[in-house]
Amino acid sequence: MPELPEVETQVRDLQKIVGRRIFALSSNTKKAFTPAFAKFKKKIENKKILAINRRAKFIIFSLSEKLVLVAHFRMTGHFLLARNSIPLEKSIRHFLKLSGGVWIQFSDIRKFGTLRLVSEKDLEKLPEIQKLGIEPFSKSFTLAKFREILRSKKGRLKATLLDQKIIVGIGNIYADEICFAAKLHPVSKVEKLTKKGMENLFHVIRNQLRKGIRNRGTTIGEFVDVSGRAGKNQNSLFTYRRHGQPCKICGTTLERMKIQQRTTSFCPVCQKKF
Ligand SMILES: [Zn+2]
Missing domain, CATH: 1.10.8.50 (Helicase, Ruva Protein; domain 3)
Structure with missing residues:
Protein backbone atom coordinates (compact mmCIF):
# COMPACT_ATOMS: atom_id res chain seq x y z
CA MET A 1 0.00 0.00 0.00
CA PRO A 2 1.33 3.48 -0.81
CA GLU A 3 2.51 5.22 2.36
CA LEU A 4 3.41 8.86 3.01
CA PRO A 5 6.54 8.96 0.77
CA GLU A 6 4.73 7.32 -2.16
CA VAL A 7 1.70 9.63 -1.89
CA GLU A 8 3.99 12.65 -1.47
CA THR A 9 5.93 11.63 -4.61
CA GLN A 10 2.68 11.50 -6.59
CA VAL A 11 1.41 14.80 -5.16
CA ARG A 12 4.64 16.68 -5.98
CA ASP A 13 4.52 15.37 -9.55
CA LEU A 14 0.86 16.28 -9.91
CA GLN A 15 1.60 19.93 -9.08
CA LYS A 16 2.37 20.49 -12.77
CA ILE A 17 -1.33 20.13 -13.67
CA VAL A 18 -2.42 22.88 -11.28
CA GLY A 19 -4.24 25.54 -13.29
CA ARG A 20 -5.75 23.10 -15.77
CA ARG A 21 -9.47 22.61 -16.18
CA ILE A 22 -11.21 19.25 -15.95
CA PHE A 23 -13.15 18.79 -19.19
CA ALA A 24 -14.50 15.27 -18.82
CA LEU A 25 -14.59 12.26 -16.50
CA SER A 26 -15.10 8.64 -17.52
CA SER A 27 -14.79 5.43 -15.53
CA ASN A 28 -15.18 1.68 -15.75
CA THR A 29 -15.27 1.26 -11.95
CA LYS A 30 -18.09 3.45 -10.75
CA LYS A 31 -18.22 2.14 -7.20
CA ALA A 32 -15.16 4.26 -6.39
CA PHE A 33 -17.17 7.50 -6.43
CA THR A 34 -18.95 9.46 -3.72
CA PRO A 35 -21.42 10.93 -4.53
CA ALA A 36 -22.58 8.38 -7.12
CA PHE A 37 -20.88 8.58 -10.51
CA ALA A 38 -23.49 10.57 -12.50
CA LYS A 39 -23.69 13.30 -9.87
CA PHE A 40 -19.92 13.28 -9.33
CA LYS A 41 -19.28 13.66 -13.07
CA LYS A 42 -21.74 16.52 -13.41
CA LYS A 43 -20.18 18.36 -10.46
CA ILE A 44 -16.50 17.95 -11.37
CA GLU A 45 -16.65 18.70 -15.10
CA ASN A 46 -15.51 22.20 -16.06
CA LYS A 47 -13.92 22.87 -12.68
CA LYS A 48 -10.39 24.26 -12.54
CA ILE A 49 -7.65 22.62 -10.46
CA LEU A 50 -6.39 25.33 -8.09
CA ALA A 51 -4.06 23.33 -5.81
CA ILE A 52 -3.01 19.74 -5.05
CA ASN A 53 -1.88 18.75 -1.57
CA ARG A 54 -1.48 15.73 0.66
CA ARG A 55 -3.17 15.07 4.00
CA ALA A 56 -1.97 11.78 5.51
CA LYS A 57 -2.39 9.35 2.60
CA PHE A 58 -5.19 11.40 0.99
CA ILE A 59 -4.60 13.45 -2.15
CA ILE A 60 -6.57 16.69 -1.94
CA PHE A 61 -7.39 18.55 -5.18
CA SER A 62 -8.74 22.03 -4.48
CA LEU A 63 -11.09 22.96 -7.31
CA SER A 64 -12.89 26.11 -8.42
CA GLU A 65 -16.32 26.88 -6.91
CA LYS A 66 -15.03 25.75 -3.50
CA LEU A 67 -15.09 22.07 -4.35
CA VAL A 68 -12.53 19.51 -3.18
CA LEU A 69 -11.67 16.15 -4.72
CA VAL A 70 -10.37 13.75 -2.08
CA ALA A 71 -8.61 10.71 -3.52
CA HIS A 72 -7.19 7.70 -1.68
CA PHE A 73 -5.04 4.99 -3.28
CA ARG A 74 -5.83 2.27 -0.70
CA MET A 75 -3.97 -0.91 -1.74
CA THR A 76 -2.84 -0.43 -5.33
CA GLY A 77 -3.96 2.96 -6.67
CA HIS A 78 -1.83 5.60 -8.41
CA PHE A 79 -2.25 8.43 -10.87
CA LEU A 80 -0.58 8.55 -14.26
CA LEU A 81 -0.35 11.56 -16.55
CA ALA A 82 -0.88 10.91 -20.24
CA ARG A 83 -1.25 12.73 -23.54
CA ASN A 84 -4.35 10.76 -24.54
CA SER A 85 -6.93 8.31 -23.23
CA ILE A 86 -5.14 5.15 -24.40
CA PRO A 87 -4.74 3.21 -21.12
CA LEU A 88 -1.12 3.27 -19.95
CA GLU A 89 -1.71 0.19 -17.78
CA LYS A 90 -4.20 -2.67 -17.91
CA SER A 91 -5.81 -1.61 -14.67
CA ILE A 92 -6.81 1.97 -15.54
CA ARG A 93 -10.20 2.60 -13.86
CA HIS A 94 -10.83 6.34 -14.34
CA PHE A 95 -9.91 9.02 -16.87
CA LEU A 96 -9.97 12.77 -16.39
CA LYS A 97 -9.53 14.80 -19.54
CA LEU A 98 -7.89 18.12 -18.74
CA SER A 99 -7.27 21.30 -20.70
CA GLY A 100 -4.01 21.47 -22.65
CA GLY A 101 -4.25 17.92 -23.97
CA VAL A 102 -3.47 16.17 -20.67
CA TRP A 103 -5.24 13.14 -19.23
CA ILE A 104 -5.10 11.88 -15.68
CA GLN A 105 -5.43 8.10 -15.61
CA PHE A 106 -6.16 6.36 -12.31
CA SER A 107 -4.67 2.87 -12.17
CA ASP A 108 -5.97 0.50 -9.50
CA ILE A 109 -5.53 -3.28 -9.80
CA ARG A 110 -7.45 -4.15 -6.64
CA LYS A 111 -10.17 -1.50 -7.14
CA PHE A 112 -10.16 -0.28 -3.53
CA GLY A 113 -9.15 3.30 -4.42
CA THR A 114 -11.73 6.00 -3.69
CA LEU A 115 -12.65 9.40 -5.12
CA ARG A 116 -14.86 11.71 -3.12
CA LEU A 117 -16.15 15.16 -3.97
CA VAL A 118 -17.03 17.52 -1.13
CA SER A 119 -17.42 21.22 -0.57
CA GLU A 120 -14.43 23.03 0.93
CA LYS A 121 -16.24 23.59 4.22
CA ASP A 122 -17.17 19.90 4.55
CA LEU A 123 -13.61 18.59 4.05
CA GLU A 124 -12.58 18.82 7.71
CA LYS A 125 -15.90 17.26 8.72
CA LEU A 126 -15.22 14.01 6.86
CA PRO A 127 -14.90 11.29 9.52
CA GLU A 128 -11.81 9.79 7.84
CA ILE A 129 -10.10 13.22 7.92
CA GLN A 130 -11.27 14.10 11.42
CA LYS A 131 -9.81 11.02 13.04
CA LEU A 132 -6.34 11.53 11.56
CA GLY A 133 -3.37 12.03 13.84
CA ILE A 134 -0.50 14.47 13.44
CA GLU A 135 1.46 15.04 10.20
CA PRO A 136 5.13 14.09 10.74
CA PHE A 137 6.31 17.06 8.66
CA SER A 138 3.96 19.66 10.12
CA LYS A 139 5.22 22.54 12.26
CA SER A 140 3.21 21.22 15.20
CA PHE A 141 5.10 17.90 15.18
CA THR A 142 7.89 18.85 17.56
ZN1 LIG B 1 21.59 -6.92 13.01
Whole structure:
Protein backbone atom coordinates (compact mmCIF):
# COMPACT_ATOMS: atom_id res chain seq x y z
CA MET A 1 0.00 0.00 0.00
CA PRO A 2 1.33 3.48 -0.81
CA GLU A 3 2.51 5.22 2.36
CA LEU A 4 3.41 8.86 3.01
CA PRO A 5 6.54 8.96 0.77
CA GLU A 6 4.73 7.32 -2.16
CA VAL A 7 1.70 9.63 -1.89
CA GLU A 8 3.99 12.65 -1.47
CA THR A 9 5.93 11.63 -4.61
CA GLN A 10 2.68 11.50 -6.59
CA VAL A 11 1.41 14.80 -5.16
CA ARG A 12 4.64 16.68 -5.98
CA ASP A 13 4.52 15.37 -9.55
CA LEU A 14 0.86 16.28 -9.91
CA GLN A 15 1.60 19.93 -9.08
CA LYS A 16 2.37 20.49 -12.77
CA ILE A 17 -1.33 20.13 -13.67
CA VAL A 18 -2.42 22.88 -11.28
CA GLY A 19 -4.24 25.54 -13.29
CA ARG A 20 -5.75 23.10 -15.77
CA ARG A 21 -9.47 22.61 -16.18
CA ILE A 22 -11.21 19.25 -15.95
CA PHE A 23 -13.15 18.79 -19.19
CA ALA A 24 -14.50 15.27 -18.82
CA LEU A 25 -14.59 12.26 -16.50
CA SER A 26 -15.10 8.64 -17.52
CA SER A 27 -14.79 5.43 -15.53
CA ASN A 28 -15.18 1.68 -15.75
CA THR A 29 -15.27 1.26 -11.95
CA LYS A 30 -18.09 3.45 -10.75
CA LYS A 31 -18.22 2.14 -7.20
CA ALA A 32 -15.16 4.26 -6.39
CA PHE A 33 -17.17 7.50 -6.43
CA THR A 34 -18.95 9.46 -3.72
CA PRO A 35 -21.42 10.93 -4.53
CA ALA A 36 -22.58 8.38 -7.12
CA PHE A 37 -20.88 8.58 -10.51
CA ALA A 38 -23.49 10.57 -12.50
CA LYS A 39 -23.69 13.30 -9.87
CA PHE A 40 -19.92 13.28 -9.33
CA LYS A 41 -19.28 13.66 -13.07
CA LYS A 42 -21.74 16.52 -13.41
CA LYS A 43 -20.18 18.36 -10.46
CA ILE A 44 -16.50 17.95 -11.37
CA GLU A 45 -16.65 18.70 -15.10
CA ASN A 46 -15.51 22.20 -16.06
CA LYS A 47 -13.92 22.87 -12.68
CA LYS A 48 -10.39 24.26 -12.54
CA ILE A 49 -7.65 22.62 -10.46
CA LEU A 50 -6.39 25.33 -8.09
CA ALA A 51 -4.06 23.33 -5.81
CA ILE A 52 -3.01 19.74 -5.05
CA ASN A 53 -1.88 18.75 -1.57
CA ARG A 54 -1.48 15.73 0.66
CA ARG A 55 -3.17 15.07 4.00
CA ALA A 56 -1.97 11.78 5.51
CA LYS A 57 -2.39 9.35 2.60
CA PHE A 58 -5.19 11.40 0.99
CA ILE A 59 -4.60 13.45 -2.15
CA ILE A 60 -6.57 16.69 -1.94
CA PHE A 61 -7.39 18.55 -5.18
CA SER A 62 -8.74 22.03 -4.48
CA LEU A 63 -11.09 22.96 -7.31
CA SER A 64 -12.89 26.11 -8.42
CA GLU A 65 -16.32 26.88 -6.91
CA LYS A 66 -15.03 25.75 -3.50
CA LEU A 67 -15.09 22.07 -4.35
CA VAL A 68 -12.53 19.51 -3.18
CA LEU A 69 -11.67 16.15 -4.72
CA VAL A 70 -10.37 13.75 -2.08
CA ALA A 71 -8.61 10.71 -3.52
CA HIS A 72 -7.19 7.70 -1.68
CA PHE A 73 -5.04 4.99 -3.28
CA ARG A 74 -5.83 2.27 -0.70
CA MET A 75 -3.97 -0.91 -1.74
CA THR A 76 -2.84 -0.43 -5.33
CA GLY A 77 -3.96 2.96 -6.67
CA HIS A 78 -1.83 5.60 -8.41
CA PHE A 79 -2.25 8.43 -10.87
CA LEU A 80 -0.58 8.55 -14.26
CA LEU A 81 -0.35 11.56 -16.55
CA ALA A 82 -0.88 10.91 -20.24
CA ARG A 83 -1.25 12.73 -23.54
CA ASN A 84 -4.35 10.76 -24.54
CA SER A 85 -6.93 8.31 -23.23
CA ILE A 86 -5.14 5.15 -24.40
CA PRO A 87 -4.74 3.21 -21.12
CA LEU A 88 -1.12 3.27 -19.95
CA GLU A 89 -1.71 0.19 -17.78
CA LYS A 90 -4.20 -2.67 -17.91
CA SER A 91 -5.81 -1.61 -14.67
CA ILE A 92 -6.81 1.97 -15.54
CA ARG A 93 -10.20 2.60 -13.86
CA HIS A 94 -10.83 6.34 -14.34
CA PHE A 95 -9.91 9.02 -16.87
CA LEU A 96 -9.97 12.77 -16.39
CA LYS A 97 -9.53 14.80 -19.54
CA LEU A 98 -7.89 18.12 -18.74
CA SER A 99 -7.27 21.30 -20.70
CA GLY A 100 -4.01 21.47 -22.65
CA GLY A 101 -4.25 17.92 -23.97
CA VAL A 102 -3.47 16.17 -20.67
CA TRP A 103 -5.24 13.14 -19.23
CA ILE A 104 -5.10 11.88 -15.68
CA GLN A 105 -5.43 8.10 -15.61
CA PHE A 106 -6.16 6.36 -12.31
CA SER A 107 -4.67 2.87 -12.17
CA ASP A 108 -5.97 0.50 -9.50
CA ILE A 109 -5.53 -3.28 -9.80
CA ARG A 110 -7.45 -4.15 -6.64
CA LYS A 111 -10.17 -1.50 -7.14
CA PHE A 112 -10.16 -0.28 -3.53
CA GLY A 113 -9.15 3.30 -4.42
CA THR A 114 -11.73 6.00 -3.69
CA LEU A 115 -12.65 9.40 -5.12
CA ARG A 116 -14.86 11.71 -3.12
CA LEU A 117 -16.15 15.16 -3.97
CA VAL A 118 -17.03 17.52 -1.13
CA SER A 119 -17.42 21.22 -0.57
CA GLU A 120 -14.43 23.03 0.93
CA LYS A 121 -16.24 23.59 4.22
CA ASP A 122 -17.17 19.90 4.55
CA LEU A 123 -13.61 18.59 4.05
CA GLU A 124 -12.58 18.82 7.71
CA LYS A 125 -15.90 17.26 8.72
CA LEU A 126 -15.22 14.01 6.86
CA PRO A 127 -14.90 11.29 9.52
CA GLU A 128 -11.81 9.79 7.84
CA ILE A 129 -10.10 13.22 7.92
CA GLN A 130 -11.27 14.10 11.42
CA LYS A 131 -9.81 11.02 13.04
CA LEU A 132 -6.34 11.53 11.56
CA GLY A 133 -3.37 12.03 13.84
CA ILE A 134 -0.50 14.47 13.44
CA GLU A 135 1.46 15.04 10.20
CA PRO A 136 5.13 14.09 10.74
CA PHE A 137 6.31 17.06 8.66
CA SER A 138 3.96 19.66 10.12
CA LYS A 139 5.22 22.54 12.26
CA SER A 140 3.21 21.22 15.20
CA PHE A 141 5.10 17.90 15.18
CA THR A 142 7.89 18.85 17.56
CA LEU A 143 9.92 16.67 19.90
CA ALA A 144 7.92 18.06 22.85
CA LYS A 145 4.66 17.21 21.09
CA PHE A 146 5.91 13.72 20.19
CA ARG A 147 6.84 13.06 23.84
CA GLU A 148 3.45 14.28 24.96
CA ILE A 149 1.71 11.98 22.44
CA LEU A 150 3.78 8.95 23.46
CA ARG A 151 3.32 9.55 27.17
CA SER A 152 -0.41 8.94 26.77
CA LYS A 153 0.11 5.69 24.81
CA LYS A 154 0.71 2.09 25.77
CA GLY A 155 1.48 -0.90 23.60
CA ARG A 156 3.88 -2.26 21.06
CA LEU A 157 6.04 0.19 19.17
CA LYS A 158 5.15 -1.05 15.68
CA ALA A 159 1.41 -1.00 16.39
CA THR A 160 1.77 2.58 17.64
CA LEU A 161 3.66 3.61 14.48
CA LEU A 162 0.95 2.07 12.28
CA ASP A 163 -1.90 3.81 14.11
CA GLN A 164 -3.10 6.62 11.81
CA LYS A 165 -4.91 8.27 14.73
CA ILE A 166 -1.51 8.94 16.35
CA ILE A 167 0.91 9.83 13.51
CA VAL A 168 -0.24 9.67 9.90
CA GLY A 169 1.43 8.17 6.84
CA ILE A 170 3.44 5.25 8.26
CA GLY A 171 2.52 1.80 6.95
CA ASN A 172 4.18 -1.60 7.07
CA ILE A 173 7.29 -0.72 5.04
CA TYR A 174 8.34 2.41 6.91
CA ALA A 175 7.27 1.03 10.32
CA ASP A 176 9.74 -1.87 9.91
CA GLU A 177 12.48 0.45 8.67
CA ILE A 178 11.89 2.97 11.47
CA CYS A 179 12.09 0.25 14.16
CA PHE A 180 15.36 -1.00 12.69
CA ALA A 181 16.92 2.46 12.27
CA ALA A 182 15.92 3.31 15.86
CA LYS A 183 17.47 -0.02 17.01
CA LEU A 184 14.20 -0.88 18.72
CA HIS A 185 12.43 -4.24 18.57
CA PRO A 186 8.95 -3.84 17.03
CA VAL A 187 7.28 -5.32 20.12
CA SER A 188 9.03 -2.90 22.51
CA LYS A 189 6.59 -1.18 24.85
CA VAL A 190 6.24 2.51 24.04
CA GLU A 191 5.53 3.27 27.69
CA LYS A 192 9.04 2.03 28.50
CA LEU A 193 10.85 4.28 26.02
CA THR A 194 13.42 6.51 27.67
CA LYS A 195 13.58 10.25 27.05
CA LYS A 196 16.63 9.66 24.88
CA GLY A 197 14.90 6.77 23.09
CA MET A 198 11.93 9.00 22.25
CA GLU A 199 14.19 11.71 20.92
CA ASN A 200 16.02 9.23 18.71
CA LEU A 201 12.73 7.76 17.46
CA PHE A 202 11.39 11.23 16.66
CA HIS A 203 14.33 11.95 14.35
CA VAL A 204 14.34 8.44 12.86
CA ILE A 205 10.66 8.70 11.86
CA ARG A 206 11.27 11.88 9.88
CA ASN A 207 14.57 10.69 8.44
CA GLN A 208 13.11 7.42 7.17
CA LEU A 209 10.11 9.15 5.58
CA ARG A 210 12.41 11.80 4.09
CA LYS A 211 14.64 9.06 2.66
CA GLY A 212 11.55 7.45 1.10
CA ILE A 213 10.56 10.75 -0.51
CA ARG A 214 14.11 11.41 -1.71
CA ASN A 215 14.12 7.94 -3.32
CA ARG A 216 10.71 8.68 -4.91
CA GLY A 217 8.97 5.91 -3.01
CA THR A 218 9.34 2.19 -2.42
CA THR A 219 8.24 0.01 -5.33
CA ILE A 220 7.43 -3.51 -4.23
CA GLY A 221 4.37 -4.27 -6.28
CA GLU A 222 2.51 -1.57 -8.16
CA PHE A 223 3.71 1.83 -7.00
CA VAL A 224 5.06 4.17 -9.70
CA ASP A 225 5.23 7.94 -10.13
CA VAL A 226 2.91 9.80 -12.51
CA SER A 227 5.28 9.04 -15.40
CA GLY A 228 5.12 5.30 -14.65
CA ARG A 229 8.61 5.15 -13.15
CA ALA A 230 9.33 2.94 -10.13
CA GLY A 231 10.78 4.35 -6.92
CA LYS A 232 14.25 3.47 -5.64
CA ASN A 233 13.75 3.06 -1.91
CA GLN A 234 13.30 -0.73 -2.18
CA ASN A 235 17.02 -0.93 -3.02
CA SER A 236 18.10 0.38 0.37
CA LEU A 237 15.75 -1.32 2.83
CA PHE A 238 17.25 -2.91 5.94
CA THR A 239 14.41 -5.09 7.22
CA TYR A 240 11.09 -4.83 5.37
CA ARG A 241 10.40 -8.23 3.74
CA ARG A 242 14.05 -9.23 4.30
CA HIS A 243 13.38 -11.99 6.88
CA GLY A 244 15.60 -15.01 6.19
CA GLN A 245 18.32 -12.75 4.78
CA PRO A 246 21.35 -11.49 6.73
CA CYS A 247 21.17 -8.21 8.65
CA LYS A 248 23.13 -5.59 6.71
CA ILE A 249 24.74 -4.41 9.96
CA CYS A 250 25.58 -7.53 11.99
CA GLY A 251 25.01 -10.46 9.61
CA THR A 252 22.46 -12.24 11.83
CA THR A 253 19.56 -13.84 9.93
CA LEU A 254 16.57 -11.50 10.11
CA GLU A 255 13.47 -12.98 11.73
CA ARG A 256 9.77 -12.37 11.24
CA MET A 257 6.64 -12.23 13.29
CA LYS A 258 3.06 -11.00 12.90
CA ILE A 259 1.98 -7.76 14.50
CA GLN A 260 -1.64 -6.84 13.81
CA GLN A 261 -1.71 -9.40 11.00
CA ARG A 262 1.19 -7.59 9.35
CA THR A 263 4.38 -9.48 8.59
CA THR A 264 7.14 -7.79 10.53
CA SER A 265 10.83 -8.36 9.79
CA PHE A 266 13.50 -7.49 12.34
CA CYS A 267 17.04 -8.21 13.50
CA PRO A 268 17.03 -10.09 16.83
CA VAL A 269 20.48 -8.69 17.65
CA CYS A 270 20.44 -5.05 16.50
CA GLN A 271 16.93 -4.28 17.75
CA LYS A 272 16.54 -4.12 21.54
CA LYS A 273 13.42 -5.50 23.15
CA PHE A 274 12.13 -4.07 26.42
ZN1 LIG B 1 21.59 -6.92 13.01
